[in-house]
Amino acid sequence: MSLLQVKNLRVEFPTRRGTLVALDDVSFDIAPGEVLGVVGESGAGKSMTGAAIIGLLEPPGRIASGQILLEGQRIDNLPYEKMRRIRGRQIGAIFQDPLTTLNPLYTIGRQLVETITTHLPVGPGEAREKAIGWLELVGIPAARERIDSYPHEFSGGMRQRVVIALALCAEPKLIVADEPTTALDVSIQAQVIAMLKTLAREKGTAMMLVTHDMGVIAETADRVAVMYAGRISEIGPVRQLVRHARHPYSQGLMGSIPPLDRRVERLAQIDGAMPRLSAIPRGCAFNPRCPKVFDRCLVDRPELMDAGTTRAACWLYAEGAPA
């Protein structure tokens, strides 16, 4: 059975110029221990999906319809206090900027112990030992001496390790990692991704890895969901999606990534830009930029459908599409 199921999730933002639909009919699931990568350009709704799952949408955003199920239980409509017990304990979260996600006035030890004692039936002493254990696991050198340091005494990369320890220390089954390495330098980024990957595998933790960096996904994820303008445009196993993307948007996205191993005279590019939420075109949201657009794309909105090795929301893979 799936660990997490998201069914037809729709998130809305009421504004004065009408209601914006930030997420529209998003469905996917994550199996236990699986890493699902979520990619897309900024504003595509990938972070919003993560926030909806941990139940921390920024107001006035709200889930308008759809369901989120954790191990078969609905969690999208839980009262605050019940959802609080799930956050941290069942679903952990990692945010982008390690410089701002730790409370500057408390030692990292206190923040860890507090999290552990909130969720696990252990005393402060035992919690502290566990905390030291976690710091060692995430690769903080001399963890026992450094546990009483304040966040500002760590470098950015080290702080992100502490954040990861905090997200994992109550041993959740799922981690929602929102751009966990974007704020880090390339060489540090590689260290942190490698560590996160190993830890998740060892602990059997499933992960939803939200990032705009296709390279990170390619290396880390088992499956990938590509998001565009608040919808999933394609979802499938990472290898297939990277090598043989089916949706024209995914194809363009893969083509526009500059390769490291060769110089190309001209990169493939998708003209135009992703539409604003207030101006999503009728039919397929990608139709103004799509090189393979045909009549039906302008009228009907495609659902995810079988496209060979992946599932794509594209009329090219429906019956009766032009060859």
Add this chain to the structure above:
Amino acid sequence: MKAFFDSDIWWSFRRSPVTVVSAIMAFICVVGAAFASFIAPHNPFDLASLQLMDAFKPPSWEAEGDPVYFLGTDDQGRDMLSAIMYGARVSLMVGFCAVIFSTLVGVTVGLVAGYMGGKIDSLLMRIADIQLTFPSILVALLVDGVVRAAVPREVHDQIALFVVIFAIGISNWPQFARTVRGSTLVERNKEYVQAARVIGLSPLRIMRSHVLPNVMSPVLVIATLNLSFAILSEATLSFLGVGVPPTQPSLGTLIRIGNDFLFSGEWWIAIFPGIALIVMVLSVNLLGDWLRDALNPKLR
């Protein structure tokens, strides 16, 4: 103009009834004060029309009230309503001038300090810090006291209005300077300013055409909130008897006069100017509060 009515600011204004009401109140206050000499029922400073017989008349709805004097009269038989309108004119004028004065000084200092940085910045901000150590009302009192001691009485009465404006204005500039400096430091490091520097524009031109327009919205908010503060400061100074000259009584002066008759039962002489003052300051404050929220991108 169309763009303005379509803007978020206008929208948030329309959506807040409190703000609309306070804007109307502020408007009435300003109009009533500005055109006092045309619309006030009496001229309280026309000595010829004053009748001591009419002194201490209570408001018209009280048993002994006279319908000619809607809000009653003071100890010299002056019509309170008219006195309030003339007084509000002085209060508002001093308030506006003082705010304009501190805005000019503060924005200039803040802009120069923030953009130039280094020693100029340290020096200017040190001065602002030292002044900020003292509450502005104290600074205003000191300035007033020093001028009072330095010039002869007759001269002082002539320049008293300017002294009050200067005293209140000079006591508030550091707030503007610090805010503008803060925003200037942010803007200076933005890349559009660097682009202008790469072109080789002079610092003066960059400050004027690039930085200044982009630091003005917090200034607008502070200026509004400061207007209410300046009006209060003037009222306080006048109440303490060191503000505007008695020949041009402001609301604060009227309250001070009324304070003397509080115990003998003539409460209206102090209370009506007080209410006028509160309405004026409250509506400006509400507008300022709304403006701050409307211009703050972090909220909503």
Add this chain to the structure above:
Amino acid sequence: MFSFIVSRILQALPVMFVVSLISFAMFAYVGDPVSIMLGQDFTEAQRIALVHDLGLDEPFFVQFAKFIGNALQGEFGLSYRLSRPVAELIAERAPATLELAICAAMISLCVGVPMGIYTGLFRHSWLSRFLLTFSLIGVSLPTFLIGILLILVFSVWLGWLPSFGRGDVVQIGWWSSGFLTLSGLKAMILPAITLGLLQLTLIMRLVRSEMMEVLRTDYIKFARARGLPNRSIYFGHALKNTLVPVITIAGLQLGSIIAFAIVTETVFQWPGMGLLFIQSVGAADIPVMAAYLMLIAVVFVTINLVVDLLYYAVDPRLRVGRGRGH
């Protein structure tokens, strides 16, 4: 720690220096102390003698040095108006002002901070809306008008509380206290509320906006994402971070209570330093004004120092040189 304190004290020196310079300049160049002290009839010889006595014929820096030397010993000369030593006048009036200021400060902190926390946390409750409206009226009411209204209601109409003076005071050494008699306590109520109300509303609004600011930060979001209970998010994480800016501004506010006491003391004829000062301003009594200025400066510098120390205690980022990292 030690170096922190020392550097803060050293930083306060320029402030004190500038203030003394201003005081001295007022003292030496504003008005003509000689003619004020001599009155109407005097001979040229008398004038020269007085000028010499006052040291006004000496070079600027000698005069200034003498002024500072005297100031350090609490010596500010004679009041022009009352012809008594300024130091004596101030010592006589200080207890009244300090007791009033302490009461007002207690009111504004003990009520303002909880109200600010409440309105910051529960932004949309009806009580928050009510308190917010109340605070807006609070900042729009001039201090003297609050005093007048309170006198009108509680003294004139209801006759419950006295409208002026300190009531009976008990003399403890040179300190005169109103805390020990019933009439003294009753006399304290209205002035203390008058003086505290504005600061109360300012502190409440400050705490509220800081609280809201902190609640928007990433680390609060992260604390929520870790499933910490609201109690520990609000009172553990948010409140402590709110404290840092609140301490600074609350300190400054408390200082300004002493300055605003001028107004309150005038309304209630409270025999404190503020009343003395305002009477001196009216009479251009420069020595008293100069001394008062110096005294206020000392109070503010002290408050700033205490604020810095509290800051240091709250914020670990200031404790540099501890541990590794940068």
Add this chain to the structure above:
Amino acid sequence: MSVAGSAPMLEVQNVARHFDVSKPILQRLIARERRRTLRAVDGISFDIPTGTTLSLVGESGCGKSTVARLVVGLYRPSFGRVLFDGQDLAEARADSAQRSRMQMIFQDPYASLNPRWRVVDIVAEPIRAFKLLKDKKAILARVGELLTQVGLSPLDGQKYPHEFSGGQRQRISIARALSSNPEFLVCDEPTSALDVSVQAQILNLMKELQTRLGLTYLFISHNLAVVRQVSDRIGVMYLGKLVELSPAESLFERPRHPYTRALMEAIPDLEMTGRQRIPVGGEVPSPITPPPGCTFHPRCPLANERCRVEVPVMKPANDAMVACHAVEEGRD
């Protein structure tokens, strides 16, 4: 692509830029601390032949953006000198005709355009500042031409920046930079704030403009893959120093300096699906307290005693220049 024999557009000779990051003098005296200097750029040399692109890559804090600002005169060098077209930069900057020949493109498309100006005024600012055209109509026509050149419509000139997406704003930045007919463009991470599909648009546009207008680029980036697509030569920076300077193809085929190799190894690649990499360990030290000797030695797998003590200097290694004892001694 480089034109043999032509004089370099830009020469950077042993340039350093230090920042004083000491605490206020009082605190320093009491705490008995010494003055602290941040050596953002610590003696680097390179030149850029006319019509070619030199890229500087490195991690944050390595000083690459400081170099960009030194080269256009936003900072003055603490030591060394910069020659623009053979003339000292300070002199060149004093002459408005020379100044108009260099322009800069910035990283953040949201901060690089004055939000209160119309696009037409933003693009026309250099034209007005250098008094290239006087007539209002002519300026308007020129702005329209520039906007068309970068793929926007002349009608867009009447709009404000907030009406455009990030990629379009970057196009406006480029139009502004081109409006003074420059020959030399400094591009400070021009695509790192953009989404990858938009990045491709901008990179293609920049390459196109280079061929069409014969521009010379100094290109700053942290992304090796991007750099590979646009550069003729590449300099790798670490803690304020150049560690390797090499023709682009040669750098990618045979990276010599251990740091260059580590950097390449660290980049996640689409083709590496599921592969486990061995990332370089350790962290970037603070440029205020750099390690002695070769600054990379604490993280370097090839480090030995000499590396810990002696600062390596740039020495030729085939067609490249490398500052590494190991490469010099053939220990790599």
